[in-house]
């Protein structure tokens with residue numbers, strides 16, 4: 236039996252599991268990961284700080300897939316974990332893991348997540364992700380909504396650069412995550 240609104244205890248348990256999964260995956264992939272290419276840095280320089288672009292690492296998975304998370308919270312029918320491995324790419328803090336080649340639109344979206352992680356920290360990122368995911372599903376997670384919104388701007392108006400750092404800071408200040 237599932238309560239449609241998770242208890243604070245269930246939510247706390249889930250965000251702890253999510254944060255642990257993110258940290259483990261980040262630590263697993265970071266050592267073998269590569270920096271952005273100089274072409275990628277040039278393309279993204281109009282939107283992201285040089286510090287962020289210098290610190291992020293990329294992994295392209297060829298014959299393997301991202302490990303399925305095992306989130307288990309008593310009383311909650313959760314999150315179809317395969318949803319994670321079906322995604323084109325997934326970002327663990329400062330490491331982007333691609334199941335497909337990281338074309339610019341995918342890379343941009345994931346770099347927005349890197350900036351969100353940088354400003355929120357892994358625990359807060361996991362908290363807000365878990366809370367909204369449970370209430371409304373993947374497409375209503377504001378962290379995703381914002382990355383999609385900015386991604387659309389990046390694709391549709393390539394001659395109007397903007398600062399993702401400022402955009403993320405604004406959403407945090409307005410409590411939109």
Ligand SMILES: [Zn+2]
Pocket residue numbers: 344348379382
């Ligand atoms: Zn995303």
